[in-house]
Each structure stands twice: as structure tokens, then as C-alpha cells.
Amino acid sequence: MLQVPFIRQNKELVLERLAVKHFKETALIDEIIALDDRRKKLTLEYDETQAQVNSLSKEIGKLMAQGKKEEGEQQRAAVNALKEKLGPVNEELNATEKALHDTLAKIPNLPSVQVPAGKTPEDNVEVRRGGTIPTLDAAAVPHWDLAKKYDLIDFELGNKITGSGFPVFKNKGARLQRALIQYFLDYNIGNGYLEYAPPYLVNEASAYGTGQLPDKEGQMYHATEDNYYLIPTAEVPVTNIYRDEIVKDTDLPIRMTAYTPCFRREAGSYGKDVRGLNRVHQFDKVEIVQIVHPEKSYEALDEMVAHIEKLLNALELPYRILRLCGGDMSFASAITYDFEVYSAAQQKWLEVSSVSNFEAYQTNRMKIRYKENNGKPQLTHSLNGSSLALPRIMASLLENNQTPDGIRLPEVLHRYFGDTTI
């Protein structure tokens, strides 16, 4: 979330930036400032009264030790009187702090100046394209047909075992999946990311830390018995590794990568674009996360974009990079680049990665800070990106590389897959 001192000092800028995100409840900004004023006033009142209580209490201790019982009793009465005042002040202070916190949580992150001011996905700005869109012959079919033809994925079987949106990968489909994961991880590790294998269920505090709660509660599967959430992305457990930590500035940047399955309820998104692997409830993804010095986060962002672009080039997939407009960006993000690959048989662009700089929005929630020698702790910036989401990569690999004699795989995968073709 945003920091109150920043809001106080930059109110006009905040309102201007929020307009880019089409944030309507601008009155909340004044409300925040008013609540903060109230909080300060109450804090002062409480602290001063409490200070009196404390010093009187010390005197009582001394008086008692000296055996001056009567004086002690008098003081005791005085303290009790002060404490009666204190109760209501404390209650109001707590309520004010909670209200401030809750209001603050409703304010999305400010988009960076590079973010275009559009509203819908049509307003996203294409930054560049790469790769070549293949020309398929007339007999070319979408990946769900290829999956059946080559016995790679069984969608109906998933229905039986669980429900729709839980495909079963089998045979060479399962092997390709494994090959991709292994390749992506190796690529990330080779570029300085430390591999983690985190839990797939997280507690409330972790879900809150990255912003899934309270905002996107309905998107996560919830194991109510233990109050754990199935992760919608590795971003959640991985970023939370550093929750409530103060690291040395020399430890930055922190670069982490993890493979995990991802679980998403995708409530309400039935019908469109859900065929085959386009949208599923459980999928595999390799994620990269960075925790960086605040002055270096845009450098890190560029680096991550280039990192993923190289990966798509290596996979020989046609892609485009979009800079999301204010209206299409997520709540917590300051800037987001989406990567889409072209799936040639469906003739559709499919999102396979999303790279975001959250600046200090997540780290303020999670209190991920750094400290230079003897300085005060400062918030770090956090970023993450998919590298990559598996299902749509697989869909486009299958569709784009189909030939009458089988599906050719890009060279980088040969040694991981153990073959050149499916």
C-alpha cells in the first residue's frame, strides 16, 4: 500500500496518477489525511497521559518501599483517575488506526509515468514484436485436437478426476511439460536467480502480503479447515520469504525463481477463451521475483523484460510485448508488461507472462526493508514475472510447430525432452 507521508506531501500528484488507473473514490485521499491527523492527535494525548501514569507508578513504588503507605494510596487514586481517561482515548485511537489502514488498503498503487492512460485491453501499447508467425497449411488444427491426436493431454479425464479445467497430461505431453519446467529453471538459475521450491498452500498473512487478500479472495481456493490458501502463483510464497525482514543493502538485489503449480478458481470466466489449455484451474508456472534497491527497480524491470524476451526467442515463438494501460493493470502494480505468444491454429494471442514492478506497494505491506550501514530501514521495491506460464506456451508450441509428420520442437528443448519431435 501507499505510504501516508508520501500521500500527505504529494496529494496532487497522487490524484493525478490515480486518474490514470481510473480510480474513482478520490475522496478517500482526503479521508486518509484526516484520519492521519486524528491519529496523531490521539497518539499524542494517549502518550502524554500514559507518561504521567508511568511516572506516578514509579513514585508509588518508591513510597511503598519507604513505608509511606498513605501517600502511596493517594497517588494510587490519582493514577486510577488518569486511567479512566485513557481507556476511551485508546479505543478511539485503535479504531482510527484501523480505519486508516482499511482506507489505505483501498487505494491502488500509483501507475508509473510510462503507463498509458487507457481503459481497456485495446488501449494497451504494443512495445515490440519478435519471432515469425508461421503459415500453417489448411489441415492445421488447434492444440486440443493435437493433444488428442498425439495422446498428450486428456481433458475429459480431468473432468472425471476433479472437474473442468484440470487437464491430465500424459505420455509425451507430460514429458514436454517436465522438459519446459526444467529448461526454464535452468535458464533462470544461469542468470543469477536462486531456486526455491516453496509450499503450495499459504496462510492468510502471506496472501495478504502480496495483495491477494482481501482484494482477490474469490480467486483463490481456500482450505477452510486449516485456513490455508492454494497459491494462485509462486509470487505469493516466494515474495513472502522476505516478509518482515530487514536486509543489508549489499544483499540486494535478491533474485529468486521457483516452479510451482498454480491454482485459480477463475470464477465467472466461463465460456470465452476457455477451450483446451487457454484457461485452466490448475497449471504449472515458473516464476521470477526480485527484491531490489528502490533506485534500481526500473533497471531490474528492463532486465526482466529482456530476460523473458530471450526465453521466447529461444523457444522460437512469435511474441509481442504490451505495456498495459492504467485500466488494465492490476491493483498493486506500478507498471506491467504482458508477453503474448501467437498460437497460430487458433489465430490468437495468448498471455504467457506478465512482468510487473510493484515499487514499494507490496513491500510496504510486507515490511521488506533494507538498511545501509547505520541508516534507517527503507522499503525495498519488489518485482515479479512469469518465466513462463506453461499451458499457453505448450498450446502455441504444439499449434505453431505442427507438420503432417509430427510436431517439431525448438532446439533448446531437444536435450530436455530427449527427442526432436513429437
Place this chain on the structure above:
RNA sequence: GGUGAGGUGCCUGAGUGGCCGAAAGGAACGGUUUGCUAAACCGUCGUACGGGUUAAACUGUACCGAGGGUUCGAAUCCCUCCCUCACCGCCA
């Protein structure tokens, strides 16, 4: 799941009602010494929110797993919850 022990600062660990934001040691950081390394010695070595200041200095409050309670006063007593460890049971 059962029984027992326990959760204190970066770590180890002392502290059972006021003199405790908290001993001591270690690590880390700065410095002195040193041909280098090591050692030795000196110093620093919390976080948040207020007040104060141009900024500091200075100063108040809170925090010893979390939340409540008792008390003039709680790391210390009581209650609830969470977690960790050990042993047993069960099981990958």
C-alpha cells in the same frame, strides 16, 4: 492424535512484579594496533509511532510468539490462541 517442555534482541542465553528495552557471550559493523592473515583492545550494534529540529541533538509511548485480563506498576502472575521441540502412536 496423545504426553511433556518451551517461545526473550541477528544468534546463544540470563532474567519470576518496580532499579528491564532488557545481563553476559558470540556474530556483524567502525576504529586502533599489525609486513599480511589471525589475535588483542576501544567504540557502535533494536523496531514502530508521536513530540521536537532546516536537519540533528533531545524526548514520549509501545513492543520479550499473538490477543485479552489482574495490578498503582507485567518479559515476569492469570486466560485464550498460534507456533516450535522431544517422546509415543500413525504414516509417506
